[in-house]
Amino acid sequence: MKRLLTAIAFFLTGAVGLSALDGEGFKTGEDLFKRCIPCHGRYANEKPMGKDKDISRLSETEIASKLRAYALGRSEGAMAAQASLLNQERIAALSVYIANMHARYGEELFALRCSGCHGKDASKSAFGRSGIVAKLDEKEATKILRNYQNGSYAHGSTANTMKGRAIALSDQEVLELARYIDSLNK
Numbered sequence: 001m002k003r004l005l006t007a008i009a010f011f012l013t014g015a016v017g018l019s020a021l022d023g024e025g026f027k028t029g030e031d032l033f034k035r036c037i038p039c040h041g042r043y044a045n046e047k048p049m050g051k052d053k054d055i056s057r058l059s060e061t062e063i064a065s066k067l068r069a070y071a072l073g074r075s076e077g078a079m080a081a082q083a084s085l086l087n088q089e090r091i092a093a094l095s096v097y098i099a100n101m102h103a104r105y106g107e108e109l110f111a112l113r114c115s116g117c118h119g120k121d122a123s124k125s126a127f128g129r130s131g132i133v134a135k136l137d138e139k140e141a142t143k144i145l146r147n148y149q150n151g152s153y154a155h156g157s158t159a160n161t162m163k164g165r166a167i168a169l170s171d172q173e174v175l176e177l178a179r180y181i182d183s184l185n186k
């Protein structure tokens with residue numbers, strides 16, 4: 001019951017701040033989302049059955065309202081089969097999870113693999129050589145990380161250190177990190 005109330009509270013307030021994010025609601029959403037992975041992908045950004053619908057870019061409110069429409073049977077497509085799964089509590093948990101998973105994974109990845117040199121909120125210059133990563137938007141961060149990977153970006157003699165870190169990242173990790181960096185206060 002507590003979980004239900006928390007989920008509904010999120011649903012109603014549309015609270016998205018990570019610190020305010022309820023761990024258990026997020027976890028429920030994560031479990032429910034396993035049913036969605038075959039079509040939408042682990043990170044919710046694959047094309048479901050070839051349709052150009054990247055649900056990882058939708059806000060929590062948009063996801064909830066689309067899922068509510070499916071739950072009400074306003075669909076003939078693939079999502080109609082999901083309607084029976086979608087009660088209000090589950091819609092709330094799924095929306096919280098889908099809308100926040102990127103910020104959370106990006107934050108975890110950054111804390112684990114980047115913050116040692118760039119600071120907790122990407123607010124430090126690494127070795128006094130790099131710019132402040134938190135100032136970059138998603139596009140800039142993606143481009144720079146790719147360019148470190150292919151060796152075409154460098155401030156100077158410290159570039160190889162960063163190149164090694166960048167090469168160790170998968171495409172999906174670059175995407176998650178860039179989205180996280182974009183989300184930091186500018």
Ligand code: HEC
Pocket residue numbers: 032033035036037038039040048049051053054055063066067075076077078079080082085094
């Ligand atoms: C069998 C494949 C399949 C599964 C499983 C599936 N989806 Fe979908 N989903 C689709 C397709 C295809 C669309 C595109 C709309 C359509 O044609 O029905 C879609 C559309 C959506 C949309 C609306 C996207 C938009 O921008 O309009 C949301 C939100 C969504 N799905 C969430 C989910 C969630 C959450 C789950 C798990 C509970 C899920 N889907 C499971 C195939 C699937």
Ligand code: HEC
Pocket residue numbers: 110113114115116117118126127129130131132133136141144145153154155156157158159160161162165166169177
């Ligand atoms: C061992 C320390 C270290 C770690 C760990 C590290 N970096 Fe760096 N980073 C640096 C240094 C040093 C530079 C400047 C390199 C140069 O000379 O070009 C840099 C530069 C950057 C830049 C370019 C900023 C600018 O000035 O334009 C970005 C973006 C960046 N790092 C992101 C990351 C990310 C994301 C991670 C985690 C996957 C990470 N770094 C991990 C040391 C590190």
